[in-house]
Amino acid sequence: xxxxxxxxxxxxxxxxxxxxxxxxxxxxxxxxxxxxxxxxxxxxxxxxxxxxxxxxxxxxxxxxxxxxxxxxxxxxxxxxxxxxxxxxxxxxxxxxxxxxxxxxxxxxxxxxxxxxxxxxxxxxxxxxxxxxxxxxxxxxxxxxxxxxxxxxxxxxxxxxxxxxxxxxxxxxxxxxxxxxxxxxxxxxxxxxxxxxxxxxxxxxxxxxxxxxxxxxxxxxxxxxxxxxxxxxxxxxxxxxxxxxxxxxxxxxxxxxxxxxxxxxxxxxxxxxxxxxxxxxxxxxxxxxxxxxxxxxxxxxxxxxxxxxxxxxxxxxxxxxxxxxxxx
Numbered sequence: 001x002x003x004x005x006x007x008x009x010x011x012x013x014x015x016x017x018x019x020x021x022x023x024x025x026x027x028x029x030x031x032x033x034x035x036x037x038x039x040x041x042x043x044x045x046x047x048x049x050x051x052x053x054x055x056x057x058x059x060x061x062x063x064x065x066x067x068x069x070x071x072x073x074x075x076x077x078x079x080x081x082x083x084x085x086x087x088x089x090x091x092x093x094x095x096x097x098x099x100x101x102x103x104x105x106x107x108x109x110x111x112x113x114x115x116x117x118x119x120x121x122x123x124x125x126x127x128x129x130x131x132x133x134x135x136x137x138x139x140x141x142x143x144x145x146x147x148x149x150x151x152x153x154x155x156x157x158x159x160x161x162x163x164x165x166x167x168x169x170x171x172x173x174x175x176x177x178x179x180x181x182x183x184x185x186x187x188x189x190x191x192x193x194x195x196x197x198x199x200x201x202x203x204x205x206x207x208x209x210x211x212x213x214x215x216x217x218x219x220x221x222x223x224x225x226x227x228x229x230x231x232x233x234x235x236x237x238x239x240x241x242x243x244x245x246x247x248x249x250x251x252x253x254x255x256x257x258x259x260x261x262x263x264x265x266x267x268x269x270x271x272x273x274x275x276x277x278x279x280x281x282x283x284x285x286x287x288x289x290x291x292x293x294x295x296x297x298x299x300x301x302x303x304x305x306x307x308x309x310x311x312x313x314x315x316x317x318x319x320x321x322x323x324x325x326x327x
Contacts, residue, residue: 005033006112006322007062008315011102012039013117014095015082017296020047021304022117022311023071027055029312030067033319036111038098041075043082050084050302076101084302087120092127095119103140106287112326113288113318117311118296121163132163134282137289145180147188147283149257150267150293151317152274155247156257157266158185158283169262170218173205178226185257186235188283194324198256201246202227202239205261209240247273276307279314288321290314 010026013019023037024047037044041057048055056070063072078094099119105111116133124130138146149158160181161172182200189198203209204223206216213220223240230237239259241251246258247269260266270278271293278293292310300306 003032004323004326005064006319006326007034007036007110008113008115008318008322009102009105009111010035010037010115010315011099011117012037012044013098014087014120014123014296014298015040015043015078015091016085016087016301017118017120017298018301018306019117019119019296020044020082021051021301021306022292022308024048024051024053024055025306025308026065026311026315027053027069027071028067029308031065031315031319033065033315033322034062034072035065035315036062036072036074038074038076038102040078040082040094041073043078044071044073046082047084047302051304074101085298087123087298089123089126092124095124099136100140103137103287106289107141112322113290115311115314115318116289116291118292118294120296120298133291134162134280137282138285141285141287143285145184145284147181147184149185149281149283150270150274150278151281152270152278152313154274155252155255155270157247157270158257158259159261159263159266160259161262163263166262166264170205170216173218173222173261175222175226178222179230182226182230182235182237182259184284185259186230189256192283192288192321192324195256197236199236199238199254200257200259201241201251201255202237202259203243203246203261203265204240207242207244209242276309277313278310279317281317288318288325290318290321 058072080090134148189195205218210216210219219240280291282289
């Protein structure tokens with residue numbers, strides 16, 4: 001029986017950054033899938049030339065990705081000429097058009113999974129309010145309880161809050177928000193990742209998980225009651241645990257996923273241990289979406305010295321999740 005080969009769509013991201021570099025490097029690596037890159041074909045050819053790479057583009061022709069210096073591409077023209085390493089807010093709509101096409105294709109089942117190259121939040125904010133890739137995709141796909149999770153071969157770290165000021169975190173962590181976040185993680189670990197009875201380890205918000213109320217009451221008033229409730233419902237969940245000792249070998253061996261209360265609490269540790277190997281996965285969506293664990297690296301675009309491993313890992317995981325979904 002022939003193994004199912006999913007159709008993966010890649011949004012090429014901020015065109016002035018390394019997204020196009022990653023797509024050029026993609027042309028040299030084989031994957032067991034059909035892959036379509038969405039972006040400006042002329043910009044992609046120009047970037048390949050800048051990197052001294054030969055590349056053949058097949059426009060709107062789905063082909064199995066063999067790593068033979070070719071790519072299947074859906075061409076969307078940029079609004080203005082793309083200059084490597086130079087952000088241009090006049091191309092913001094192009095960046096969103098690329099992403100929207102890929103999302104529409106996943107929603108209508110033309111594609112089995114989406115891999116996103118990085119975009120530049122601050123430049124898009126010059127045209128419209130934009131808090132991040134994950135939040136935009138959740139709104140576009142009408143997801144209600146999206147969860148950002150970083151995954152590697154050794155650990156998974158999910159977040160209750162994402163791209164918000166630290167001063168707002170404690171106000172955003174409500175009993176309802178925490179419960180819905182944990183339920184989303186639990187559901188997707190079972191249905192997307194095929195992990196039976198996943199173990200979730202939850203960090204406290206405050207130092208030493210609040211020290212019995214001495215250093216904060218969120219653990220007593222919110223975290224502990226929610227965790228106790230979900231334990232009674234049958235979840236394998238532990239916490240709240242002090243964040244400064246949570247990401248140690250003792251817990252890494254037991255946890256299928258860690259849950260951090262805010263962005264830097266979880267991702268500083270994750271990226272220290274897995275930078276270049278991690279994958280950003282959005283849980284709670286009606287589609288499969290993975291991404292790199294890094295930004296646009298404007299200063300490295302077109303230089304020929306980037307590490308594509310996170311991008312390739314994101315494609316590997318998208319293929320794996322699509323195959324599991326198809327099984």
